[in-house]
Amino acid sequence: MIPRFLLGNGRTDGGRHQASLGALAPAGVAATVVYVLFIGLPIVALLARAGQQEGFLAGLTGELVLQALRLTVLTSVVSMVVVVAVGTPFALLLARRRSTLLRVIDTFVELPIVLPPVVAGVAMLMAFGRNGLLGPALGGLGVTLPFTTAAVIFAQVFVAAPFYIRAARIGFAGVDPTYEEVSQTLGVSPWATFWRLTLPVAWPSLLTGLTLAWARAVSEFGATIMFAGNLTGRTQTMPLAIMTAMESSLGSALALAVLLLAMSALALAALSVLLRRTGSTA
């Protein structure tokens, strides 16, 4: 017996597709229940435990948590500024121009998504580390990257940028260039056309990509710990702080975990609200 509320009343699609599910409906419902429990149970457990854990409230306002929170917000925001500033024109070029070189580049854009973050961290050390490819040159300029806050931002940009670039490219590709041509015949320059037409039409895609990229930057761990280390107040972002706190204060670790969970949930909620608002205009 399948609960009625799981099968729904067919209001969303007028019941059109319910018949097509046929004998698969019970399997689908069972899978849904299993999956929702699988994802939901740990989250509920986390929240329940946090509520009773000694030191949780103190952890929330403790120095470890506040420093990690401040650093995470700062680095992720700077990372997103970099990602948008570089990723937007890059994605536009990928969407508009067809050349063999660009197609090859296009293929490699998503490499950091599938690359283990630890590998990315090692690779960045080999490039920007003191004994890395650019190490002597950077040293000559008096610049040291590894184990600095800048290194945290490097690591976040490296792993998060593809999420934005991919979404932006799809968004821009969805704007028929004829729209841009019509805009120009109406006396609007190519630059103004980008701001008044291309960007607003591609906006939902850009926003989705930016949210995913930000979430990825905030949760970045492997590349950061390899390339930037785990220095409180300088390179210890929230995921790193959780690992450190697990050894000493479960309360602080849970506080950080709940905060990260809240931030992710808020980002997702904000995205869906914003998309719904633009959805009614697009």
Next chain:
Amino acid sequence: MSEQTGSNGASGHFAVSLGDFRTELAFEVDAGRILVLFGPSGAGKTTALRTIAGLVRPDAGRIDIAGRTVYEDGNGAGARPVWVEPHRRAVGYVTQQNHLFPHLTVSQNIAYGLRDRRGDSARRRVSELLERLRLDGLGDRRVWQLSGGQQQRAALARALAPRPDLLLLDEPFAALDMELRRELGSELRATVRQFDVPVILVTHSREEALALGDEVQIIDGGVTVASGPPLTALEQPGRGRVARLVGVENLLQMWVTARLPQDGTMVCAAAERQLETPLADGCAVGDPVTVGIRASDIILAAGPLPESSARNTWSGVVSSVTMRPPGYEVTLDCDGVPLRCHITGTSMEAMGIGPGLPLWAIFKASSCFLLSE
């Protein structure tokens, strides 16, 4: 070639290459008039329009809009190269799919090209255009909430709002149904007069070219193969290639057998059949000629009309009937010469026309025209 038209018109000549395909064209159109570029798809019509708009860069030539040179190759003596970018050309461009901006309302679309688009003058201009194009009350709608005809009107309003010096219409009605096409067509003529703007319209529909054009250029393979007033260029085309392009249904290979200067006609024959055509200079008895007759110029009758001014009456047997909306096409076999005639469904039912029925085809000498290949 590119004599300046009145300062309100547009003219030019240019050659433009897209890959292997080359288009060469000269055009001239006055304010308040419609020049139709007519031809099959792939003829180069859209490329020509995009070149005039500045969206495609030509290889050579010169284009003037409203007395201003917007393109000049600089190859002529004393001529400097000129290139005006599309957004500085003051050209309105309406496409077949209208390309209304999906993130804006109808009013915002119309105001898009206005200088101060949130000011009072813009608001007045928008409401004026909404009214003139019968879009009153639809200004706050989203573009997908409009019908196809309303969308095309909105696209036209948007193109007209910044007072363009030239309006370019690329198959603007092709996506609409027949009835709406006629309605919008006559509206377009009135609008063009009212706004006193020169218009170049691209179409592959003969009916549209006839109904809307003040002047027609028939384009094929990237060149103009014929031009003139629509009735002359489209209804009695002078060349075989043009005749096939504009769809003259009957093209008969015949010989001149007699000249009748007193009637202003001559007699042509093929197989057992003969007919009278208007007298043509430079045609001697015995010369081969191609005679064109439009299917809609032929009257079908159950018997020969006893007294009639029509000079040509052929008997034949119906060999096939095919649907050709809004009516039918009847092919008559006249001793081996097929003759195609257009009739309405009502006539077909009333006369009981079907294959095997003997019928008479009646047509005037002036409906026959000679084609030179």
